[in-house]
Amino acid sequence: MQVLVLNSGSSSLKFQLFSMPDTRILCSGIIERIGFEDAIFKFKTNKDTIEVVESIPNHKVGLQMVSKQLLDKDTGIIKSADAIDIVGHRVVHGGKHFSNTTEITANVKAKIKALSSLAPLHNPANLEGIEVAEAIFPKAKQVAVFDTAFHQSIPEHAYKYAIPNEYSDMHNIRLYGFHGTSHKYVSEKAIEYLDKAHSKIITIHLGNGCSMTAIKDGKSIDHSLGFSPVNGLIMGTRSGDVDPSIIFHMAERFNLSLSEINTIIQKKSGMLGLTGHSDMREIQxxxxxxxxNAQLALDMNAYRIKKYIGSYAAILNGLDAIVFTAGIGENSVDMRRRVCSELNYLGIVLDEDKNKVRPDKLTDVSAETSIVKVLIIPTNEELEIAKQSVELFKN
Amino acid sequence: MQVLVLNSGSSSLKFQLFSMPDTRILCSGIIERIGFEDAIFKFKTNKDTIEVVESIPNHKVGLQMVSKQLLDKDTGIIKSADAIDIVGHRVVHGGKHFSNTTEITANVKAKIKALSSLAPLHNPANLEGIEVAEAIFPKAKQVAVFDTAFHQSIPEHAYKYAIPNEYSDMHNIRLYGFHGTSHKYVSEKAIEYLDKAHSKIITIHLGNGCSMTAIKDGKSIDHSLGFSPVNGLIMGTRSGDVDPSIIFHMAERFNLSLSEINTIIQKKSGMLGLTGHSDMREIQxxxxxxxxNAQLALDMNAYRIKKYIGSYAAILNGLDAIVFTAGIGENSVDMRRRVCSELNYLGIVLDEDKNKVRPDKLTDVSAETSIVKVLIIPTNEELEIAKQSVELFKN
Ligand SMILES: Nc1ncnc2c1ncn2[C@@H]1O[C@H](COP(=O)(O)OP(=O)(O)O)[C@@H](O)[C@H]1O
Ligand SMILES: Nc1ncnc2c1ncn2[C@@H]1O[C@H](COP(=O)(O)OP(=O)(O)O)[C@@H](O)[C@H]1O
Known part of the structure; x- marks a missing residue:
C-alpha cells in the first residue's frame, strides 16, 4: 500500500511517499516559495535527487509537479496516479471537533474551513492542499491528521482560561495545543520503552516551534502551546509566555497597531528577538x-523549559521519563545539558557522556542514579501521519 | 517612636499608626470613595470606632480628616502633628531604581512620577499621598516602601521576556513583580521558623491579588506577577496567565478596543469572569x-497554583517550605487542601486535621511524613512598612 503524506503550508508543500505497512520511504521532497517566480522544487528518491528553480504560481501547480515527477518514466516511483491508496494531510487546527484522525468528507472540509478564524495562516493552506490532492489523486482516500487532536484529552480545568465565560465557552477561546502528532509519536515510543502499565511522561519538542506536553497513561493532560502556537516556551521567532499587559503597553507607548504587535510577538521575538538569529546552531x-546575548538567550530558553518540567511534574505528581525531540531536542547536546542540570530534586539526572549523541533512534541518556529516564527520541510526524491514515481503514 | 503607615490608592487611603519598636497599633482606618459625595471614613482605636459618611473631594482633605481625628481632644491619639516621627508610604512601582526602602526626596518623587507609565493606576495615587503627608506632617521623615523592591534580586534570565531587545532593554519592559512587602515579611518568618542556614521557600500570597515567589536564601529569584499585576495566578478579577494571542483574536473577532480588552482582562476576568463573584467566600x-461553575473555578485556581509550585520547585531544585498567606491563604481551609493534594512527589503532604485552622500566627500544617513544611503565616504589610521605615534610620 502506498501512502502520500502532505504538509501544506502557506507558501510551501512538503511531501513524503511511504510504502506501508513496512514504512519504507519511497520518495520525499519539498516545494518552497510557492507563488514566486523562483520557487524551489526538491525531490529525492533512493537513487536520485532533483532540484528545480522555476515559477510555481500556486499549490495546484506544485502538486501537479510532484505527481508528474512521481510518474516520470525514468526517475519516477509509480505507474499511475491511482497507485496512491491514501493521501494523509497534516491539518493544523481541528478545534474541538476532531479528537481523532478522520477521513475527509465535504462536512470535514467545511469544518476545517470554519476553523480558519482560529488558524488563519494554516487551515486555509491545509484545505488548499486537500482540494488539490482530491483533484490529482481522485481514487485515493483523503485523510486529515490534526495537530490539535492529541490534546483533546486535556481536562477542562487545564484548557480553560480565566476570562469571562462568554468568551471561553461561547466563543471557543481555550487551549487547543499543537504539535500533537509529534508528541503522540514520541510518547508512544517512550511508553513502549518504559514497559509500564501506568506512565507519567513529559515530551519536549524543540524545533523552530517548541512545545511540551504532560502525558499520563498515554493521554495528553496539559500542553504549553495554548489558544495559538505562540504561548509557552521560547521559540525561534515566537515569544512564548509574556505578561499580556505588555501588548497594551506597547500599543500605547510606541503607537503600534495590533497587527504590528502580533507580528513582533510571532515573527520577531523568541531567539530571533534576543540574539538576531532564529537558528539554534548559529546561536550556539x-x-x-x-x-x-546568545548565552543569556540560551539560559532563558533552558530556564523556561525547566519551569515547565517542574510544573508538569507537579500536576502528574510523579515522573517516569522526559523525552527530548525535534531539531534542537535531538541534536543539541548543550540544550539538553542545560535543561537537565540541577533537577535532581525532581529525580532527573543526565549522564553527561551518554548525552554526547545525535541519535537516529530512541536513546536513553539518564544517569544510573536518575529516577526519571531521560530519553532522546527522533520524531517523525510524516510517518505518524502515514500510520494513522492506514490505521483508520483497518476495520 | 510613632510611625504612620499610609497606603494610598486611586480612590482610597488606608492608614495605621504604630508605636515602635514595640509594634503596638495605636489606631487604624480607611477612607473609601475619595472624590465622591458619600465617601466613608473609618477610624479605629483600642477604645473607639468612628465611622463617618461625607463628601471627601480629594486625598488632601482625607488625610486632613485623619490628622484632625488623630489630634482630637477626646478620641484622639497624639498631642501634635509633630508627634509622628515617620510616615511610611506604600509605593507600588519602584521600577529598576529601587531595590530598597528609601527616604523620600525630590529626586525620589521625580522617579516615582516617571514610573507612572508602568503603574498608571497606582503611582500617581501613591505620590499624591506622599505630597499630602509632607504638607500635614512637615516634621516627619517620609519613607517609600516599594512593592517591587523585594523582587529586584530576580536574575536577568528570569525577569527578561523573549521579545526584541529594543523593547525589553531599552524600554524597560520586564518582570518587576509586586506584593513584595508581603512576600518578604512572611518569608522572613518562615526562615526564622526553619532555622536553616540555607533555605528554599515558595510563598503563596492569595488575596484579591494573588502571587507566588520562589525564594532562595531569603532572596526572591522568581515571581508570578510580571510586567504588570495581571500575570500568573487566577485572581479575584484578573485573568492571570493567558495566551497573548487571545488579545489579538478578541480585538478582531469582537471588534473590541484595546482598552476594553484591558478592562476585561483586569476587572472582569479571574474568579469574577468564571463565577460572577470575586469574593472567595461567596464562590466557596x-x-x-x-x-x-464555582467548583470548576476553584479547580482551575488550585491547579494553576500547583503548576507554579512545581515550576518553582524545579528552579530552586529543592524545597524546604511552602507558605500560605493573605485573605484566602490564611483563611481558606479548602483552597489549601486543594493545592496540596497529590503533591507528594514534590515532598508536600498536608495534615488535613491541622489544616482546619484560621490562625493568627505562624502555624505548621504539614503532615509528619511531609519533607516540605506547609506553613500558614498571616501577612502584615503595614507592620513590615513600619519596621522597614524605622530600620532605615537605625545607623
Ligand atoms: N546540531 C544541532 N545543534 C543545535 N540545534 C540544531 C542542530 N540541528 C538542528 N538544530 C536546530 O533545530 C531547529 C529546527 O528544528 P526542526 O525540528 O527541524 O524544525 P521545524 O519545527 O521547522 O520542524 C533549528 O533551530 C536548528 O538550528
Ligand atoms: N474565611 C475565608 N474563606 C475563604 N476566603 C476568604 C476568607 N476570608 C477572606 N477570604 C478571601 O480573601 C480575599 C481577600 O484577601 P485580602 O488579603 O484581604 O485581599 P487584598 O489583596 O485586598 O489585601 C477575598 O477573596 C476573600 O473572600
Missing amino acids: AKADNGDK | AKADNGDK
Missing part, C-alpha cells in the same frame, strides 16, 4: 564564542 | 451548594 556558535 | 459557598 555565538555563545561558544563568548557572545553574552 | 456556591461550590459547597453544588454549583458546577
